[in-house]
Amino acid sequence: MEWTQFVLPAFVAVEILIILALYRYILRDWIIQKWEEKMDEEGWLVIRLEPVIDEIEDRMHDKLQNFQDTFFGSIGKMTAQAKNLDPMNNLRKAAKTGDWPSMLVEYAANKAGLGGVLGHINPQTTQKEGVNDPKATLPKPLKDLQ
Secondary structure (H helix, E strand, O other): OOOHHHHHHHHHHHHHHHHHHHHHHHHHHHHHHHHHHHHHOOOHHHHHHHHHHHHHHHHHHHHHHHHHHHHHHHHHHHHHHHHHOOOHHHHHHHHHHOOHHHHHHHHHHHHHOOHHHHHHOOOOOOOOOOOOOHHHHOOOOOOOOO
8 A cells, every 4th residue: 555545635634624723713713803893883784785675665665556556446446336325316316307206216215225225226227027928937847747
């Protein structure tokens, strides 16, 4: 066996031990001291993180603006629908036009608690009902029970 087979690994091991000792006793203390100095500087961390903070602020502003737009848009729609549900709307319309029979019907419906129901019924928009055919409504007899 040659002497290089023993000397070369021993040399590498000694180099590793020297590097570890330098780090443990000299470099580590120096690194800690430098980081403490950086932390003691006023606003160092804020300066380093400013791009991240700005990006988060922009994203949150956009999301809040989007939420505000959709929220107030839906509130406006609900308010318009709530105005249509007011049972007194039809009575007011009939009073403005001077339509006394409609006004009396709306008043009676409101007193009976049907004002909200009558507000949704519109003769122009309701479906036309078909003629009742007695033969069409009866079920067909079963084949085995005739």
